[in-house]
Amino acid sequence: xxxxxxxxxxxxxxxxxxxxxxxxxxxxxxxxxxxxxxxxxxxxxxxxxxxxxxxxxxxxxxxxxxxxxxxxxxxxxxxxxxxxxxxxxxxxxxxxxxxxxxxxxxxxxxxxxxxxxxxxxxxxxxxxxxxxxxxxxxxxxxxxxxxxxxxxxxxxxxxxxxxxxxxxxxxxxxx
Amino acid sequence: xxxxxxxxxxxxxxxxxxxxxxxxxxxxxxxxxxxxxxxxxxxxxxxxxxxxxxxxxxxxxxxxxxxxxxxxxxxxxxxxxxxxxxxxxxxxxxxxxxxxxxxxxxxxxxxxxxxxxxxxxxxxxxxxxxxxxxxxxxxxxxxxxxxxxxxxxxxxxxxxxxxxxxxxxxxxxxxxxxxxxxx
Numbered sequence: 001x002x003x004x005x006x007x008x009x010x011x012x013x014x015x016x017x018x019x020x021x022x023x024x025x026x027x028x029x030x031x032x033x034x035x036x037x038x039x040x041x042x043x044x045x046x047x048x049x050x051x052x053x054x055x056x057x058x059x060x061x062x063x064x065x066x067x068x069x070x071x072x073x074x075x076x077x078x079x080x081x082x083x084x085x086x087x088x089x090x091x092x093x094x095x096x097x098x099x100x101x102x103x104x105x106x107x108x109x110x111x112x113x114x115x116x117x118x119x120x121x122x123x124x125x126x127x128x129x130x131x132x133x134x135x136x137x138x139x140x141x142x143x144x145x146x147x148x149x150x151x152x153x154x155x156x157x158x159x160x161x162x163x164x165x166x167x168x169x170x171x172x173x174x175x
Numbered sequence: 176x177x178x179x180x181x182x183x184x185x186x187x188x189x190x191x192x193x194x195x196x197x198x199x200x201x202x203x204x205x206x207x208x209x210x211x212x213x214x215x216x217x218x219x220x221x222x223x224x225x226x227x228x229x230x231x232x233x234x235x236x237x238x239x240x241x242x243x244x245x246x247x248x249x250x251x252x253x254x255x256x257x258x259x260x261x262x263x264x265x266x267x268x269x270x271x272x273x274x275x276x277x278x279x280x281x282x283x284x285x286x287x288x289x290x291x292x293x294x295x296x297x298x299x300x301x302x303x304x305x306x307x308x309x310x311x312x313x314x315x316x317x318x319x320x321x322x323x324x325x326x327x328x329x330x331x332x333x334x335x336x337x338x339x340x341x342x343x344x345x346x347x348x349x350x351x352x353x354x355x356x357x358x
Contacts, residue, residue, distance in 0.1 A: 005324040012321075015349045018356065019321070022302055027322060028287075028295020029216055035226075036212070040204050043230050044197065047237045 181206050183249035190240050200237055207250055208233075210323070211257045217318045218261045218311075220283065220303060222292040225261075232260040251333050262311050280304045305355035309348055316341055317348040 012020035032038075150158065181202055189199025208229075215232075216225040236256055243252055272279070284300050287293045295303075306314050316334070319325045320341075327338045334341065 007326065008320065008324045012349075015346060016353050019302075019349060019352065022298055023321065025296075025299065027217070028293050028299040029213075029222075030292045030294055032222070032292065036208055039208065039212075039226065039230065040201065043204065043233045043237075044201070046230065046234050047200070048197075050234065050238070 183245075186249065187240075187243070187245075200240075203236070203249070203253075204233065207253050210250070211253060213322070214254065214318065215257055215261045217322055218258070218265065218314065220293075221286065221290065224264065228261050228264050229257060232257040235260070247332070254333055258315065265311065279307065283307060301356060302352065305352040308355060309351060313344055313348045313351075316344045317352075320345045 009020065012023065186199050186203045186206065189195040189202060192199075211232075212225060212229055215229050216222065219225050219228065236253060243249070283304055287295070287300050287303060306317065309317065316330070319330050319333070320327075325333075327341050330336075330341050331338045336344075
């Protein structure tokens with residue numbers, strides 16, 4: 001039975017005589033025989049089996065900032081992130097290439113094609129183009145008349161001829 | 176309470192030299208192991224758990240001794256590592272177990288009665304049960320004051336808390352324990 005330190009004894013006398021009495025009986029915990037010697041040996045075995053202590057280092061602000069992200073540099077995370085980055089890049093390239101080329105770039109591309117192929121393509125993909133693009137393309141067609149110079153009668157005739165040349169399906173879509 | 180027989184400087188000096196590293200670490204354990212063990216044991220109650228936690232913490236101490244900057248005393252640094260390890264262990268145990276407070280108290284009583292390294296009586300088991308109802312920090316303050324008989328000034332440096340707050344915490348803990356006994 002251990003006699004409590006005078007300071008804590010006085011404090012407990014005021015606060016809780018019951019706890020003071022209990023304290024004098026000890027806490028009931030015991031230790032295995034030679035525990036600390038054996039524990040020391042076990043700890044030393046563990047540290048000898050493991051790595052040496054890490055050297056002291058001055059941690060900079062960048063190191064502190066990156067410290068929570070260190071796990072990303074582990075091989076499995078790094079491999080996973082590299083795969084995701086590659087897929088995202090490939091996806092972005094594919095999306096970019098599959099986008100219709102707009103505006104003046106389209107005109108430049110279209111200018112390289114022969115008029116028959118171009119016409120066939122536009123007929124087949126009519127809905128894919130916006131009005132401005134179609135108008136720009138139309139203004140580049142060499143065999144089209146200049147509508148501003150046509151009289152109303154000539155314009156009527158041109159439109160009738162054009163309608164007659166169209167197949168029924170295209171005409172239906174336009175109307 | 177065992178006092179440090181060796182100075183921090185002596186231990187750290189030995190541990191900085193690879194040739195005397197092991198001797199320094201052995202000296203560190205001899206100097207501080209007993210206080211650290213009892214702190215962990217009183218938080219966890221079970222000897223085997225306390226042994227596991229203390230050993231893991233000491234291995235971490237060895238591997239990270241280079242990080243000790245000397246801003247606090249060596250024991251303060253060791254105490255924080257060991258206590259942190261014990262509280263992490265406690266939290267993991269709480270997460271694994273979904274038992275109510277009543278069931279946990281019955282389990283604790285059963286465990287202590289079956290523990291070959293516990294020979295306390297019914298009142299001592301009740302005290303352990305009462306302490307389990309305290310928040311971790313309050314339990315820590317209670318253990319340091321009641322069992323370790325640590326002065327408030329020293330405790331203030333160790334826990335980086337004001338003396339007034341520690342006194343209030345201890346007094347509050349004592350009242351809660353009394354209420355537990357009275358219930």
